[in-house]
Amino acid sequence: MIxxxxxxxxxxITHRVPSLRPHASHRVSDVTERPxxxxxxxxxVLAALGHEVTVTGFAGGTTGQVLRDRLTEVPxxxxxxxxxxxxxxxxxxxxxxxxxxxxxxxxxxxxxTPAEWSAFQEAYDDLLPSASAVALCGSLPxxxxxxxxxxxxxxxxxxxxxxxxxxxGAALRRGVAGRPDILKPxxxxxxxxxxxxxxxxATQDARxxxxxxxxxxxxxxxxxxxxxxxxxxxxxxxPLHGNPTGAGDSLVAGLLSGLVEHLPWPDxxxxxxxxxxxxxxxxxxxxxxxxxxxxxLGRVAVTAEANAA
Amino acid sequence: MIxxxxxxxxxxITHRVPSLRPHASHRVSDVTERPxxxxxxxxxVLAALGHEVTVTGFAGGTTGQVLRDRLTEVPxxxxxxxxxxxxxxxxxxxxxxxxxxxxxxxxxxxxxTPAEWSAFQEAYDDLLPSASAVALCGSLPxxxxxxxxxxxxxxxxxxxxxxxxxxxGAALRRGVAGRPDILKPxxxxxxxxxxxxxxxxATQDARxxxxxxxxxxxxxxxxxxxxxxxxxxxxxxxPLHGNPTGAGDSLVAGLLSGLVEHLPWPDxxxxxxxxxxxxxxxxxxxxxxxxxxxxxLGRVAVTAEANAA
Numbered sequence: 001m002i003x004x005x006x007x008x009x010x011x012x013i014t015h016r017v018p019s020l021r022p023h024a025s026h027r028v029s030d031v032t033e034r035p036x037x038x039x040x041x042x043x044x045v046l047a048a049l050g051h052e053v054t055v056t057g058f059a060g061g062t063t064g065q066v067l068r069d070r071l072t073e074v075p076x077x078x079x080x081x082x083x084x085x086x087x088x089x090x091x092x093x094x095x096x097x098x099x100x101x102x103x104x105x106x107x108x109x110x111x112x113t114p115a116e117w118s119a120f121q122e123a124y125d126d127l128l129p130s131a132s133a134v135a136l137c138g139s140l141p142x143x144x145x146x147x148x149x150x151x152x153x154x155x156x157x158x159x160x161x162x163x164x165x166x167x168x169g170a171a172l173r174r175g176v177a178g179r180p181d182i183l184k185p186x187x188x189x190x191x192x193x194x195x196x197x198x199x200x201x202a203t204q205d206a207r208x209x210x211x212x213x214x215x216x217x218x219x220x221x222x223x224x225x226x227x228x229x230x231x232x233x234x235x236x237x238x239p240l241h242g243n244p245t246g247a248g249d250s251l252v253a254g255l256l257s258g259l260v261e262h263l264p265w266p267d268x269x270x271x272x273x274x275x276x277x278x279x280x281x282x283x284x285x286x287x288x289x290x291x292x293x294x295x296x297l298g299r300v301a302v303t304a305e306a307n308a309a
Numbered sequence: 310m311i312x313x314x315x316x317x318x319x320x321x322i323t324h325r326v327p328s329l330r331p332h333a334s335h336r337v338s339d340v341t342e343r344p345x346x347x348x349x350x351x352x353x354v355l356a357a358l359g360h361e362v363t364v365t366g367f368a369g370g371t372t373g374q375v376l377r378d379r380l381t382e383v384p385x386x387x388x389x390x391x392x393x394x395x396x397x398x399x400x401x402x403x404x405x406x407x408x409x410x411x412x413x414x415x416x417x418x419x420x421x422t423p424a425e426w427s428a429f430q431e432a433y434d435d436l437l438p439s440a441s442a443v444a445l446c447g448s449l450p451x452x453x454x455x456x457x458x459x460x461x462x463x464x465x466x467x468x469x470x471x472x473x474x475x476x477x478g479a480a481l482r483r484g485v486a487g488r489p490d491i492l493k494p495x496x497x498x499x500x501x502x503x504x505x506x507x508x509x510x511a512t513q514d515a516r517x518x519x520x521x522x523x524x525x526x527x528x529x530x531x532x533x534x535x536x537x538x539x540x541x542x543x544x545x546x547x548p549l550h551g552n553p554t555g556a557g558d559s560l561v562a563g564l565l566s567g568l569v570e571h572l573p574w575p576d577x578x579x580x581x582x583x584x585x586x587x588x589x590x591x592x593x594x595x596x597x598x599x600x601x602x603x604x605x606l607g608r609v610a611v612t613a614e615a616n617a618a
Contacts (some may be wrong), residue, residue, distance in 0.1 A: 096331070
């Protein structure tokens, strides 16, 4: 199975309103609720692709219980979340029906106690032997040491399990020192990590910091991948219009599924970019459009990049 | 005990953000959650005043369970909510820390089935014999007949239990036909009911439509009360600055507690206005400031109004 780690899970709530006006009262016309946090989103896409996937991280309180109940409804997904005394956060996306714009409210996550962090590490160690790949995804909740991802990456590598890291800020800066096999930053995270806004230079720099492969997601321009086997750019056939929520998580799911299926890098990148694009095109945030995915898969342009590093 | 009916209960969530900007992402700095819906708020104030109070209405789903768990923490309050298959709504108040302004998002309530409505009516009939007064509060959820409050008011009156109605729109227009003992509209509801924006004329009209007493809440101007024993105005000693959320519910709690303690009308009105003002002054929305209440109680000006009706 593929293991995804989400230390800061969330219950993602979407509220539709005709138009959000600050300091006014709004009748919400439609409410949807689903388990969230980057690693949970990655797991849902992997499960939809037919992979066996296990979700770990933390869940607690009533919100955590709702999240876990919902996870049982996903075929192919196993819940190995570690219970905590705090309450799992909610995120609320308020979607303007008129403009299509989204206003996001993110609750803080629960503070993790040292005992809970230890319990997680034990659970993680127990899960690793059955994992064909691990993804470490998203922000760290308060109480978890800032070097957490470096430690988890090292443990996975020691167990011979390839590990992908997708996080930001200090968690990324410290996490890359754990030498993850794949780093998946977006342009902003890459610039924050390296100080460079020039994608190729920043991707090279990120790789020198310890990552085996860096797949930089450059939004509408697709991805730039610097791997031990070669360097590539992969881009969707045409500019996409839609909701980019979850596009990065679908990209990660594509990379992981290609990894465990031992696809050559160009095929992995084509799959990842097609999945990501099919997520932008889907009317439901964070879901991918299967028909669009099938259509895009053969139309992603993958071009070799001169080995600049 | 005093019985309060809340057919459209809610879990009230408050999110604090530095400043709400449409289409931006916000980190919520503080989250609070409490049981809500007008009748639930009235019950909490009554319980804080030392009254035994029973809450009925509907609750369902995970949100309903959270609401019920929280009600068990209120001393003096008995939960007699009727379970429903739908999920109790949430309301989200997003408070701007910079401006103090509040943006409100109200989820729709669950649709009540005919069987659930019958179960409620049975529960209500069983509770009435132990009640010294009943308050019918707030909006009607989908599925409940629009004449619901008229029927519930008639049943209470037939059982010899005085009944107060606090609702709006069609539920108010139809409810007043049930001849509630006390109607507590605000200026807007009164204007909607009667077509008149002149408070005295509108209050007289509302009374002619079937209410024994009308206590019109006129915001900063206090209240205008037309009762069988006389007509009064009651107002706080000075203009108030604060959060008016819940001020109307505290007013209802003051009226009900004065009713069951058989206070003369001027004393009931003084209590109700002082409680309402102490709610505006409290930093926590919907709570009343006890010290302010004690201070204001002797300073509310109650003046007799010429019997114009």
